[in-house]
Amino acid sequence: MTVWMAALPALAAGVAGGWLLARGRRRLPVRFALMVNAGLLIAAAVVAALAVSGGVAQAAAPAGSAEGGGNWAALLGAAVAVAGSSIGAAIAVAYTGAAALAAMSERPELFGRAMVVVGLAEGIAIYGLIVAIILIGRA
Incomplete structure (x- = not known):
């Protein structure tokens, strides 16, 4: 800063x-x-x-850890789960949101149905977050 x-x-x-x-x-x-x-x-x-x-960087051993390694694979999996699900949700919301707006411009009464579809697309990111929380809990 x-x-x-x-x-x-x-x-x-x-x-x-x-x-x-x-x-x-x-x-x-x-x-x-x-x-x-x-x-x-x-x-x-x-x-x-x-x-x-530069030289080789080494992280300090976490407190309470005998070997100092930790479960890096679970943390990497959590990061991949969040990143992948967020990118997938962004793509899904982009397409469904555009289609929902196009449909609502012609028929405004479709607002409720269109928002449900956009919400379902956003649920992909929530699933990835839940998987990440489970993986971090086991790390």
């Missing part, structure tokens, strides 16, 4: 400088944006190189 707060004045100055450059010229803002993107690419490459060249 401190890094973002320190970078905020530089970001504001960059936006103001870009706005001032764009006022009367056409090609200069594009060149400015390309230079900023190139600088960000170089900074990202430096950060990636530092991350890759």
Whole structure:
């Protein structure tokens, strides 16, 4: 958070400088944006190189654990269950919601039925959350 707060004045100055450059010229803002993107690419490459060249990281052993391992497979399964069910629910709600709005625009009395279908699609995420809670409880 401190890094973002320190970078905020530089970001504001960059936006103001870009706005001032764009006022009367056409090609200069594009060149400015390309230079900023190139600088960000170089900074990202430096950060990636530092991350890759670092040593092996090891987590501290949890309190009360003799071997310090824990049941990582159950936690990974919980994460996959929540992520997969949330993505599936988002796709299902997108399609059913669009179809429900199209149907309600023609016949407004279909509101109740349409919302039930959208709610059933949202239930997929709830099932994934329940599976994750069960897996975390056994970890």
